[in-house]
Amino acid sequence: MASAFQTKKYENFLHFIRSFVPLFSIFMLQGYLLSIDSYTQWLTECNLQVLLWFYFLLMLNERGQVYILTLVATIFFINFNFNRGIHDITPLSLAIAVIGLLVIAVSAFVIQKYSVAIIENKLLFVIAMIVFATSWGLLILPSQELDVLLFIALICKLIVYMTCIHLVNSVGRIQYEALIERINTDFLTQLSSRTAFEKSFDQSFKAAKNKTIQLAFIILDIDNFKLVNDTYGHLIGDAVLKEVSHAIRENIVNYKGAELFRIGGEEFGIILENTDYAEAQKMSLNILKAVNELSVNTDKGTFGVTISIGVAEWHEKDKTKEMFYNRAESYLYFAKNNGKNAVTVDGVIVNR
Known part of the structure; x- marks a missing residue:
């Protein structure tokens, strides 16, 4: 499990690079623009400067850029x-x-x-772009005689630039969102994937440590799943995964703050925010019963399905998310090592 969370430490670095590159590019451009003595030339070159600011404000959506932009505008003023x-x-x-x-x-x-x-509404996009670009012209008005026609022409030119970028970006955004959806969704069960689990588990754990939520975690594993694959084939195994995931989902749909994930192979996880042991135990027993009622028909006969479940509630002794996850997983193994088809809550089997 520890390796599953290692990728998180790179996210802050990538976030820094994503922010640094556009800001560095803009500062380089600001230095160039400040060196221009001709107002007309500056106004012409200003298209690129305004375009960059507008684009990065929309795409990166980071508050720090607002402060930096205000500082740069003050310097220009x-x-x-x-x-x-x-x-x-x-x-x-x-x-x-x-x-x-x-x-x-x-x-x-x-x-x-x-x-x-603003990105999704074309009218808002155009209005925001015109206001943003026009304000830069007003900023330097006292120092020069403003050629209104020239400025209007440049605003129109900027609108053409930004419209093209907006169209290209919209296509890219749709493709990106589709890719993220595929990454965050398990293709077989249509549940949230391991990638989505890592992100949600990390966020919920931090919230629990900050005492803003009560957190419980349920980990479930289909018993003897390898034997099912070996005996009936992987197509039947896939069918079992789908049936079990459906049964779990049906039994958590009324629980607010419950998130279900397929976290690997025949293993599932449920993150429960603002849920205590009693509710988590009740949910687990309902899931166990629902799965026990499943019946899988094959050419080789009919067989039933059982699962083992481990339930853990976050305590302050869980210093890291790995410790919390491993504790829940240890309860799952306890259920498996003591006859399977069981729910273990805090190290105690509760359905026998």
């Missing part, structure tokens, strides 16, 4: 309006620039917070 200003800055134009700065900060926050809705 000071640089263009005070360090390079060649025109008189009137109170009105300065007020407009300040409004542009505020709109950048607010729109970035809104885009980041509601990124999923």
Whole structure:
């Protein structure tokens, strides 16, 4: 089980790389844009800068980018309006620039917070894009005479760019979501997979340690499953897996906070949030009874199915999720080593 959780330690590193690369790219672009003296040239190049910010705010959906973007916008505000200003800055134009700065900060926050809705709604997407791009023009208004027609043309150009990216990304997102769905779903039983289990188990364990939930875990294993495969064939074995998974699912459907997974071979797991031993035991006994009632018909005859179950409730002595998992698994083995077809709760068989 320990190796099953090892991949988790790489997720933070990948998350850092995913955040660092776009932010580094944007900072490099900001350095280039700040070196441009010509307002017209800057406004032309600004398309790429706005496009990058808008795209990463939508795709990465991370709060840190809002703060960094606000800081960069402030630097632009000071640089263009005070360090390079060649025109008189009137109170009105300065007020407009300040409004542009505020709109950048607010729109970035809104885009980041509601990124999923903006991506899925074309009208929201266009509105957010126009507001975001226009605010950058307002930001530097005091330092230059704004060519309205040029700016409108560039906004239209930006819309074309972003629409193309949006369409391409939508196709990619659909493919990505389909891939994630396949990864998180067991192809045979259509239950959540081992990959999905690792993520959910980790989250639930952390919540239990933080005392925000009460956590129980049930691990189930079909008895003598290898003998079924050897005697009746793997097709019958697959049918047994489907029947057992269906019986388990039917008996947890009314339990709020119960998640069922196929965690490997003939082994299943149920994560129960805000459930105590009494409820977990009741659920396990119902599952045991439902599986015992199954009857599998084959050319070689009819046979029944039994399972063994281990039930554990999280305690503070479970310092790691591996310790918690292994404790539940030890109860499962206790049931198997003591006649099978049994439910073991905290090391005690409760159905005999």
